[in-house]
Amino acid sequence: MLSGNAPVAFVRAFGAGSGLKLENGDGARIAEFGLKASAKFTRAAIEICGDGTATAAAGSGAAAASAPAAGAPTGGAGQPFRDCETCPEMVPLPAGGFMMGSSAKEVKQLKYVQAALPRHEVTIGYPFAIGRFEVTVEEFDAFTKETGVPVGGKCGIRTMESGPQAFKYSGTLVPGGDKSPAAPYVIVIADGSYAQPGLAVTARQPAGCVSRNEIKQYLAWLSLKSGRHYRLPSEAEWEYAYRAGTDTINFWGDDFRKTCDYANFADRKSGYQAAPAASCAEKIHPGWTAEVGSYKPNPWGLYDMAGNAQEAVEDCLHESYEGAPTDGSPWTKKDCVVFVARGGDYELTQFSMRASERLLFGYVPEASDGMWTAEEGSDERFNALGFRVAVSLDDTSWDKDAR
Numbered sequence: 197m198l199s200g201n202a203p204v205a206f207v208r209a210f211g212a213g214s215g216l217k218l219e220n221g222d223g224a225r226i227a228e229f230g231l232k233a234s235a236k237f238t239r240a241a242i243e244i245c246g247d248g249t250a251t252a253a254a255g256s257g258a259a260a261a262s263a264p265a266a267g268a269p270t271g272g273a274g275q276p277f278r279d280c281e282t283c284p285e286m287v288p289l290p291a292g293g294f295m296m297g298s299s300a301k302e303v304k305q306l307k308y309v310q311a312a313l314p315r316h317e318v319t320i321g322y323p324f325a326i327g328r329f330e331v332t333v334e335e336f337d338a339f340t341k342e343t344g345v346p347v348g349g350k351c352g353i354r355t356m357e358s359g360p361q362a363f364k365y366s367g368t369l370v371p372g373g374d375k376s377p378a379a380p381y382v383i384v385i386a387d388g389s390y391a392q393p394g395l396a397v398t399a400r401q402p403a404g405c406v407s408r409n410e411i412k413q414y415l416a417w418l419s420l421k422s423g424r425h426y427r428l429p430s431e432a433e434w435e436y437a438y439r440a441g442t443d444t445i446n447f448w449g450d451d452f453r454k455t456c457d458y459a460n461f462a463d464r465k466s467g468y469q470a471a472p473a474a475s476c477a478e479k480i481h482p483g484w485t486a487e488v489g490s491y492k493p494n495p496w497g498l499y500d501m502a503g504n505a506q507e508a509v510e511d512c513l514h515e516s517y518e519g520a521p522t523d524g525s526p527w528t529k530k531d532c533v534v535f536v537a538r539g540g541d542y543e544l545t546q547f548s549m550r551a552s553e554r555l556l557f558g559y560v561p562e563a564s565d566g567m568w569t570a571e572e573g574s575d576e577r578f579n580a581l582g583f584r585v586a587v588s589l590d591d592t593s594w595d596k597d598a599r
Contacts, residue, residue, distance in 0.1 A: 273440075273496035276328055279422035282338035284585055286325040287497055293319040294436050295443060297517055298552045302445055312552040314517055318432045320524035322593040326429055326437045327584035329488035329499050330507060331414070334399035336390045336406065339414045347413075350567070351388025351405040351577035353395070354543060355380060356483055358467025365394040376565040384567045393579035400487035402505040402582035408535065408574040411508060411583055418585065425599040429586035430526035431511040431554075434538050438551050440496040445550050447494040447501065452476075455546045458494075459503030460486045468543045475546060484542050485580070502549035505582035506537040506557070513556045525594035533573030534558035541580040557581055 274288030296318045298309035340347055350370055355363045367385030374383045385394055388405040397404075406414075411428065418426035429437065444450050448458050453475040456463050462470035464477040480490060489499045512532035514520065520527050537555040540548035547553070559573040568576055588595055 273498075274325075276497070277325070279418075279424060282335060283418060283422060284331055284335055285328040286585075286587060287328045288323060288325045288589060289437060289496065291321050291323050292436070292441075293317060294439055294441075296432055296435050296520075296552075299443070299445065301450070302550070302552060306547060309552065311515055311554045312517065316517055316520065316522060318436065318522050318524060320433065320436055322524070323589040324429075324433060324586055324593060325589055326433065326498065326586045328497065330402040330505055330582045330584045332400050332488055333390055333397055333403050336403035336414060337399070339417050340390075343413075343417055345410075345413055345417075347410050348387060348389030348392070348405070349407070349575070349577065350384060350386055350572075351394065351579060352567070353383050353385055353388065353393070354484070354541075354578070354580045355383065356395070356467065357381070357469060357543075359483065361395070361483065362467075367392060367394050370567065372566065376567060378565070388577055388579065395484055395579065397485075398487060400489075401485045402488060402500075404485065404505060404579040404582050405577045406582070407577050408508065415585065422587075424587045425595055426585050426587050427595060427598075428508055428510040428583060430521075430524060430594070431509045431536050431538065432521065432524045432526075433586060434507065434509050435551060436524070437496065437498055438494065438501040438539070440494045440498070442495065442551075445552075447551060448492075452546045455502070455549055458492045459540070459546075459549045460491060460500070460542045461503040461540060461546055461549055462543050463546075466543070470543065470545045473545045473547075482542070485582075486542070501539055503540050503544075504542060505539070506541045506555055506578075506580055507539045508557065508581060508583040509536050509538055511536045513558070523594065532558075533570050534560060535573075537581060543580065 276285050276287050278285050295315055297315035298312040299315065302309050353365045353367065355365055357363070363380045365383060365385065368387050370384050370386045373385060374380065376382070376384070388394055390403040390406050393405040415426045415428070438447060440447055446455065448454050455461060456476040456478040460478070460482060462468040462474060464471050464474045465481060480486065482490070485505050488504070491500065493499045494501055510526035510528070512527065512529045513534040513536055514527055534556055535558050537557045538553070540553055540555070557578065558576060559568055559570050561570065588599065591599065
């Protein structure tokens with residue numbers, strides 16, 4: 197069991213000086229250690245929890261096989277396609293239903309899943325396609341070169357914690373960008389972008405340091421080129437795609453020891469402070485984000501749904517699923533400045549790789565570090581946050597009026 201005192205309503209990294217204890221499902225202590233990072237940089241996607249203490253348990257039983265969900269689609273994913281040479285590769289998904297949110301097993305084992313409750317049935321009655329991979333640097337670069345749209349600006353940089361690049365970065369610091377409570381783990385530069393995300397990046401890594409407004413511009417460009425309405429997936433569509441017909445904690449099953457085969461996260465050899473909580477060590481060690489497709493896909497052939505980069509979705513943040521849509525549409529609200537992100541990233545624990553894990557990104561006034569304002573909610577950037585795209589395939593979807 198992984199436990200530590202968490203700030204009220206939010207937890208990403210435990211507070212400075214917090215103690216962590218790692219136990220197996222039988223209560224036997226495996227490790228006990230302290231963490232140095234602060235939880236106050238909420239610009240990064242932050243795990244949402246209830247009041248009090250955050251706890252997580254890996255369990256000690258035998259590995260559970262990935263099981264089909266009740267009401268899941270009987271058909272599999274379709275043949276991948278591209279709408280243009282530089283467009284993302286898309287995977288058509290069938291209409292169907294699934295149970296969204298944390299299962300009773302997660303509630304029992306992990307304790308801090310209030311934001312993913314109540315579990316509820318969602319019916320997606322229309323076919324849609326979703327990106328086979330996260331949008332890459334190369335794909336986003338095609339957009340900027342063709343349109344000449346200026347991109348980039350202030351961006352939060354999650355630095356590495358070990359190796360020759362530990363706590364190093366490129367870019368120009370904003371005033372106070374290395375003085376926040378999250379420094380030196382997260383610093384803020386003035387000139388971050390998909391091409392300059394503070395750390396070395398290749399053409400095939402996810403495009404990070406892109407703001408929500410820049411994502412929307414990219415989607416408008418894709419829509420114009422393709423004649424389709426490209427968009428972000430809704431949170432429900434994203435989880436439906438992640439689960440791919442399964443109903444287990446992770447799409448590969450309930451065994452966290454297999455996480456290293458499917459996700460880029462803070463594994464035992466990663467060098468990140470969350471590493472001692474991991475149940476395995478990855479075969480590759482990319483340092484931060486990996487090139488897309490470096491790990492095994494889910495049953496529908498989608499890569500990096502767990503880990504690598506956090507992924508923006510269309511929805512605004514709501515602190516539970518009470519009143520959430522059940523038809524696959526996004527849950528939005530007026531003047532939204534805090535949005536949902538999904539999938540976890542390379543420096544988070546194995547528990548953040550789950551199907552139901554919810555993260556946030558945006559301006560949180562009660563946790564502001566002075567780097568951003570409410571007016572910049574859609575202009576914030578973080579190098580660990582990327583996105584994948586979606587497109588509806590008929591005229592019955594929630595976005596039919598925009599097509």
